[in-house]
Amino acid sequence: MHIDEAIRSRRAVKGYDPAFTLSDAEKDELLQLALLAPSAFNLQHVRLVEVSDPAQRQQLREVAWGQAQVTDASMLVVVCAKLDSWQEDVGRVWDGAPAEVQAYMAGAIDTYYRDKPQVQRDETMRSCGLMAQTLMLAARGKGLDSCPMDGFDFDAVAKLIKLPENHVIALMVAVGKKTIEPKPRIGKLPFNEVVLRNSF
Template sequence: MQVKEAIQQRRSIKHFDTNHMMTEKEIHELLSHAILSPTAFNIQNWRFVVVTDKALRQKIRSVSWGQAQVEEASILIVLVADLMAWNKEPARYWKDAPKPVQDYLVPAIQQYYEGKKEVQRDEAMRSCGMAAMNLMLTAKSMGYDTCPMDGFDFDKVGELLNLPSDHMPAMFVCVGKGIKEAMPRGGQLPLDEVVIQNQFK
């Protein structure tokens, strides 16, 4: 499938085949493409919690407004932001780069993030959003459907996943075989309403 086709065909699906299971190989393929998404300074500040445990999925559904896709999709991926990834052995993010690049970028990471909690959070959330798009487009190219979500209690999900104190949930992506098509698109705004040439007037 071409990238443009995947973009056009990807829809947020709410109803999944509860009997379908993804193979470990498929899940690995999906996540291997998710981690090719960009992150500032290559700090790779996303984490992917793949939830397959039925009892845990049921608990997560209970703090997600009872939304069925949380429990019924083949897998639930919780994208989690590691807010302190910038400070966890940052040299490893550039271990394969030429030494002059390492010498420049590794110290720059600390200079950019240290003491800036809002920047740490915003960057991590942006990173998770881009990774989620990679997940969804890869899933569509593999013949799977997805549903991105933020309709859940963030604190309670964090507790259920036993997240470290420097991690926070960003969003869910449910992945599986859809059994009911999405409703027709609600209506896209025209380009001339959302694209601004150079400056707002």
């Protein structure tokens, strides 16, 4: 599928065929594609929790407004991120770069994040959003459907996935085969209200 077609035809799909399954290899291929999403300073803040256990999915559904996507989709991913990624050894993500580049990046990362909790959190949310969309487009490219979700109790989900203290949850993404054709897109704001030229 051409990328334009994948973007145009991606919709937030609510109804999935529970009998349609993806193999572990198919799921991993989608996740590998998602991991190619960009991240600031290449810090790769995101951690993807793929929940395959049906009982756990049911528990998640109970704290996610009962949304059927949570149990019925072939794959459910809780998109999380590590808040203190910026404090880790830069060599792990800049391995292969010249020593002076690594030293420069270490300084730049420290200056950018240190003592700035808002920046630390904002960066994880940017990274999670980009990775979630990459996952959804990768899925669409393979003829699959998806739904981004933040309609859930974040604290309850954190407990169920045993989220470590220094991590945050951004959203969930369900991926599968749709059973219901989405309604035509509605309520798109006028182009000129959303797109501004040079300044507001």
